[in-house]
Amino acid sequence: MSSNKTTLNTEQIRKDFPILNRKIHGKQLVYLDNAATSQKPRQVIEAIDDYYKNHNANIHRSIHTLGEEATEKYEEAHEKTAEFINADSYQNIIFTKNTTESLNLLAYSLTSKLKKGDEIVISQMEHHSNFVPWQQLAKQRDLKLKFIKINEEGLLDADSINENITKKTKIVSVTHVSNVLGTINPVKDIAKITHENNALMIADGAQSAPHMPIDVKNIDVDFYAFSGHKMLGPTGIGVLYGKRELLEEMNPFLYGGEMIREVKFDDTKFNDLPWKFEAGTMNIAEGIGLSAAIDYLNNIGMEQIQKRDNELIDYAVKRLKEIKDLTIYGPEERGAVVSFNLKSIHAHDVSQILDSEGIAIRAGHHCCMPLMSVLKVPATARASFYLYNTEKEIDKLISALHKVKKMFGD
Amino acid sequence: MDGIDSIYREQILDHYKNPRNFGKIMNATVHHHEYNPLCGDELEVYLLIDDDKNVADVKIHGKGCAISQASASMLTEKVKGKNIEEIKKMAKEDILEMLGIPLSPVRLKCALLSLDTFKNAIVIFEKYIKEPGVKGER
Known part of the structure; x- marks a missing residue:
């Protein structure tokens, strides 16, 4: 063949x-509406079914068999996700609700350290999820939001990339594949330009992770966000990949249970990665469903x-x-x-x-x-x-x- | 007749392709524009209201899906000559009856853009314009 x-x-x-x-x-x-959400194979449906029928318990601090089983499955889902996009470790993988939440986490956490007049660059073809968070936080925090133009063909204009990403740029966030035009953006090249300007590079992978091999180390983005439900997994589970040193520096987006190491009346020490960013009881079954979806995709x-x-x-x-x-x-x-x-x-x-x-x-x-x-x-x-x-x-x-x-x- | 042929039955498509009372009234008593950004449906309505508060003339202008535009066209025929009090009383059910087709909740919004636009035109007339008759060119 x-x-x-x-x-x-x-x-x-x-x-x-x-x-x-x-x-x-x-x-x-x-x-033919797979860009909105994919259908689910029985392997994924059965994994969720099996979890609720046989293993359901809260994770991480339950000292009993079910709790240990649930924890193991949930942590394994992080490991599989890390391998799926060639991340170093499960510690680079934060589970969220969806791509939108992953991008909001970044928008809130990263802009909290920016100064008035700092610039954020996105493109004209962004989904509202990679558009509205930056637009609103730019307004709240007096930051400047700039847009890479698209050309007649529907590609990001090369000149516009170079004109917009400058020494003033702090964050660049661009979709890997457009959900409307289908354009496959050169995120690796954009990451290089971004890094030459000492800025952070985010790729919205909602439309790329389900459809192509992803190697976050090769494309060298600092953050990569995607959703489980577009890649055969259940709704309610999304992923944020981040480089370790960056995630360690960042403030958590949500505070609460599980994301802490030690809480005193006057201060709190946060948990290790990735749990620092996973506050409260997470979507455990959905994480396990994503794990089954990754198995299915890897099998093919x-x-x-x-x-x-x-x-x-x-x-x-x-x-x-x-x-x-x-x-x-x-x-x-x-x-x-x-x-x-x-x-x-x-x-x-x-x-x-x-x-x-x-x-x-x-x-x-x-x-x-x-x-x-x-x-x-x-x-x-x-x-x-x-x-x-x-x-x-x-x-x-x-x-x-x-x-x-x-x-x-x- | 299967479902889709009933939604896009001949009368609907005829009104969509050849909208009645399409155009503008330059000296209308009231002119109002509504837009549904979610769908991209747009409708402008021009009403000429006489001393008895009857609709002496009506024109529409717009673009959008077949349901929104056909509904607007059919509504112009219905409101012509009617007193504004009667139009104010018109409800969702009247539009559904006028269209005579089954509509999902999503498409209902398309169908009701016309009635909303007409009714809001009358609200504007009663609140701000008040005096019937011809107005300056707009």
Whole structure:
């Protein structure tokens, strides 16, 4: 078998996802909204089920068997996550609720040490989760927020990167893969420029961690945030990776139980990494679910998954281009997501008619209202793919889009 | 008739493609603009209100999804000649009946943009403009 073709067995994989048997309006579900959230294999559902049925207890300070089992599983989830992105240790891995919370943690904690006039650089294509926290904290703390522009193609403009990241910059936070355009940003290059200016580099990995091998040491970002639920895991579990020395210097974002070592009436010593950032009882079952999701992904191999995603997106874009009057947004080289508009038909109408064919896509601003204003559209339709999708499903999408055109009289 | 053909039934698509009373009234008594940033649906309404507080003329201008725009077009036909007191009493149920289609909670917002815009235009008329009849060009 040629090395370009994936060896992954889609038919076998699909059997692991019970929801793919669902009928929607009498039609077989075609789930193409993976950038919003992925579906879950039974291995993940069963891991959560098994935890609640057999191991449930609170973690870390319970001196009994269940407590020890739960602790072991929860800590193992940190270790697996560290390996998954090639981090040094479980101590670099903080569990949060989702990418949004990971980015908020950084925004609150990192800006607390900045001075008036210090600059933060993000890009025009950021999701609201990597936009609003910086915007609001910049306002509260008198910091300057700057935006790297995107060019016509939907790529970050190279000149704009160099113009915006300067000696005044303290933090750069950029998405690794755009959830609207699919643009794969050169985070490694941006990290280099950022570090030359003595600033900190954050990558929003919500759309990259599920779809490609991630090596945080190779891309040399200081922080990397992602969500479990977009990579076959449950909702309620997100990850923040950080370089150890930086995490050690940072103030906790949430105070409370577990994140402490010693509490006296007048002061508190904080716990070791990563627990210093995990206050209160965490989403234990969800952490264990993420662990099972990582096992599932590793079993197939992230390189295989990336290849398969590429096959699917290339096929989808090729077929979408066959439709007259369909506008595609974003560059040729992209992640497993494609946004488009069909003539002047509103994306909500497109999505609703596709739903009647059992096809789930996303329609709207995709939590990127500033980007929509740059693209000068109120909304786009978006199809996003994952390892269980098939070319046949893409064909169904194309036929359904023809139906939309026909209904709207064309 | 399956679900989707009933939502996008001919009458809805006809109103979307050929909206009635589309345009502007330059000397309208009241002009109001509503926008739903979540969807990107936009609607402008122009009302010419006569001395008896009846809607003598109405025009709309907007862009957005089929449901929002068709609903606005159908509503213009319904309110023309009506007294503003009657329009004030109109509710969600009247719009659903007018459209005659089943709508999910999400799409209901699209359908109700028209009624909100019309009603808010009347609120503005009663609160700030008060005097019926033609106004200066706008």
